[in-house]
Amino acid sequence: MAKRNILITGGAGFIGSHVVKLFVSKYPDYSIYNLDKLTYAGNLENLRDIEDKPNYKFIHGDICDNALLEENFKKYGFDSVIHLAAESHVDRSIHDPQQFVLTNVIGTLNLLRCAQNWWGNSPGENLFYHISTDEVYGSLGPSGLFSETTPYDPKSPYSASKASSDHFVRAYGNTFNLPILISNCSNNYGPFQFPEKLIPLTINNIIEKKPIPIYGKGENIRDWLYVADHANAIDLVFHKGAIGETYNIGADNEWTNLSLVELICQKMDAKLDRRAGESGGLIQFVTDRAGHDLRYAIDAAKIKTELNWQKSYSFEQGIDLTIDWYLSNHEWLDRVKSGEYRKYYQGMYKDLTQ
Numbered sequence: 001m002a003k004r005n006i007l008i009t010g011g012a013g014f015i016g017s018h019v020v021k022l023f024v025s026k027y028p029d030y031s032i033y034n035l036d037k038l039t040y041a042g043n044l045e046n047l048r049d050i051e052d053k054p055n056y057k058f059i060h061g062d063i064c065d066n067a068l069l070e071e072n073f074k075k076y077g078f079d080s081v082i083h084l085a086a087e088s089h090v091d092r093s094i095h096d097p098q099q100f101v102l103t104n105v106i107g108t109l110n111l112l113r114c115a116q117n118w119w120g121n122s123p124g125e126n127l128f129y130h131i132s133t134d135e136v137y138g139s140l141g142p143s144g145l146f147s148e149t150t151p152y153d154p155k156s157p158y159s160a161s162k163a164s165s166d167h168f169v170r171a172y173g174n175t176f177n178l179p180i181l182i183s184n185c186s187n188n189y190g191p192f193q194f195p196e197k198l199i200p201l202t203i204n205n206i207i208e209k210k211p212i213p214i215y216g217k218g219e220n221i222r223d224w225l226y227v228a229d230h231a232n233a234i235d236l237v238f239h240k241g242a243i244g245e246t247y248n249i250g251a252d253n254e255w256t257n258l259s260l261v262e263l264i265c266q267k268m269d270a271k272l273d274r275r276a277g278e279s280g281g282l283i284q285f286v287t288d289r290a291g292h293d294l295r296y297a298i299d300a301a302k303i304k305t306e307l308n309w310q311k312s313y314s315f316e317q318g319i320d321l322t323i324d325w326y327l328s329n330h331e332w333l334d335r336v337k338s339g340e341y342r343k344y345y346q347g348m349y350k351d352l353t354q
């Protein structure tokens with residue numbers, strides 16, 4: 001296998017840490033450089049398993065810092081980029097959209113400019129692979145699926161910033177022949193997800209016997225993919241994707257928020273030896289998210305037929321693995337909940353009756 005020098009951005013976050021661990025372990029001949037600013041969402045503990053591997057290096061830095069990017073491209077000669085670093089939480093984008101533009105739009109543009117500067121005249125084996133979201137397509141009604149040709153219609157500041165970054169990536173492919181790839185994935189869940197997102201927040205609040213906040217009536221629908229299946233899809237797209245293409249990744253696994261939370265409650269009552277129905281009693285309906293997208297669902301036919309991708313984890317397996325991981329990793333959960341999380345949680349969920 002050819003040697004590669006791969007820059008992975010955002011590798012100390014949820015999905016990025018799974019991708020870094022996969023690449024470092026599966027490809028010992030590749031050098032993997034993980035550049036991360038370590039915001040509230042970045043946590044080097046996520047990478048304990050591989051941090052001492054000879055083919056792994058951590059670079060602490062901000063993708064908004066052009067000089068730092070130039071210095072590291074020069075020093076390590078990256079031949080490819082897998083770009084995951086982002087502000088990723090919709091609720092935070094409603095409270096502070098500016099940071100989403102800085103990281104998701106300007107940060108992505110900085111990386112593109114840098115890659116273009118370094119690879120410009122001999123794109124050869126290079127690749128700029130941008131990790132994006134299904135939210136760029138907007139919101140579906142009760143039927144229909146997002147395909148790669150669905151027009152962009154982002155509806156939150158987060159999805160608008162991701163849509164903008166996707167457009168810049170395609171513009172660099174078109175204008176400068178930068179070898180680019182994009183994938184747009186549905187909702188991920190699994191170990192190491194920060195407990196501001198629905199599934200780990202629910203698990204955490206059940207453990208702590210705290211109210212579980214459900215926005216509106218809990219009727220919104222998401223398609224949930226186990227994070228290891230997303231990491232495998234990223235591996236496949238990176239190695240086999242056709243330059244310039246977009247691949248949608250999804251799980252054919254739609255749940256209303258209420259049914260999903262109820263399922264987690266039932267499972268956790270059994271796992272924690274609690275009375276059936278005890279955790280369900282924690283559910284509280286709270287003010288809806290502003291501009292809340294009703295439904296996301298993905299048509300993943302292209303990646304399945306062209307790249308032969310399929311998910312390996314059923315939802316039953318994935319959700320059990322996830323709950324069990326959080327139950328046996330109290331320390332991780334306790335540490336990430338200290339400090340910034342407490343402040344965020346108190347501000348975000350002040351309506352909850354404790």
Ligand code: NAD
Binds near residue numbers: 035
């Ligand atoms: P996350 O919030 O868990 O992690 C983001 C990481 O990016 C963190 O480690 C953070 O420190 C880092 N980061 C943030 N700003 C940075 C900056 N300016 N410079 C360098 N590093 C910075 O996010 P996630 O859920 O793992 O998502 C990763 C990527 O996948 C994002 O691009 C997101 O849009 C996309 N995505 C996420 C999902 C999902 O369900 N979580 C689904 C589809 C696509």
Ligand code: DAU
Binds near residue numbers: 135187197213214257
């Ligand atoms: O679809 C992919 C996207 O999925 C990613 O691009 C985003 O980075 C990721 O955060 C996720 O966005 P969502 O907004 O769908 O995920 P979240 O876990 O925040 O919310 C899932 C659903 O649950 C959504 O309909 C809002 C609802 N919700 C969420 C929280 C945090 C609640 O009802 N209560 C809550 O407390």
